[in-house]
Amino acid sequence: MKVVEPIRDKYMIERMKRVLKQQSERNWFLFVMGINTGLRISDLLKLRVRDVRHKTHIELKEEKTKKLKRFLINFELRKTIEEYTACMEDGEYLFPSKKTDGSLKRIQAYKILKNAAESVGLENIGSHTCRKTFGYWHYQMYQDIALLQNILNHSHPSITLKYIGINQEMMDKSLESFSL
Numbered sequence: 001m002k003v004v005e006p007i008r009d010k011y012m013i014e015r016m017k018r019v020l021k022q023q024s025e026r027n028w029f030l031f032v033m034g035i036n037t038g039l040r041i042s043d044l045l046k047l048r049v050r051d052v053r054h055k056t057h058i059e060l061k062e063e064k065t066k067k068l069k070r071f072l073i074n075f076e077l078r079k080t081i082e083e084y085t086a087c088m089e090d091g092e093y094l095f096p097s098k099k100t101d102g103s104l105k106r107i108q109a110y111k112i113l114k115n116a117a118e119s120v121g122l123e124n125i126g127s128h129t130c131r132k133t134f135g136y137w138h139y140q141m142y143q144d145i146a147l148l149q150n151i152l153n154h155s156h157p158s159i160t161l162k163y164i165g166i167n168q169e170m171m172d173k174s175l176e177s178f179s180l
Contacts (some may be wrong), residue, residue, distance in 0.1 A: 006129065006133040008136060012120060012121075013035065016120055017031060019116045019119050020112070031130060032077070032080060034130025035130045037077070037134065038134035039060075040064060041109050041130070043069075045103045045104055045109060047095075048090070048092060051094075052073065053085045053090065054082075055078075056072065056073060058070070065153055113129060131152070132164055135151075139164055145157045145160055
């Protein structure tokens with residue numbers, strides 16, 4: 001079984017954005033929201049315009065944990081949300097299905113991300129890739145595993161390190177030039 005990985009290369013993140021933008025604004029925005037919030041795909045897909053438009057925070061009950069979560073929307077993402085939702089009604093899903101009145105389904109979101117990843121040469125991509133990418137880059141920027149653990153609602157720092165692939169990366173780097 002392949003482990004879903006974060007995208008560790010900013011150039012590849014930009015390539016993913018370009019490919020998704022060519023497909024549709026919705027697909028691009030799904031990726032952008034995912035990598036900038038770290039929310040699970042199940043929580044992203046149930047969001048409606050009213051949940052994010054003119055807001056500084058996303059407030060929701062997590063699907064998986066049933067815990068309440070309040071998450072700051074960064075300034076850049078707020079601008080992107082305003083542009084993306086400009087012609088949308090408050091009650092509309094942020095990520096509407098093209099086939100039904102509902103939201104995009106998890107399997108469709110997975111296929112969208114997987115196909116874009118394949119077209120740019122990325123492997124080990126799945127529906128958790130956006131969340132893991134958020135976690136990886138947040139950790140790279142702040143080096144605060146306790147804070148990230150709290151943001152991702154994990155029960156232990158070791159779970160967070162493993163989740164974002166840092167444990168393996170740190171082990172590999174330490175062994176790269178180790179020789180007796």
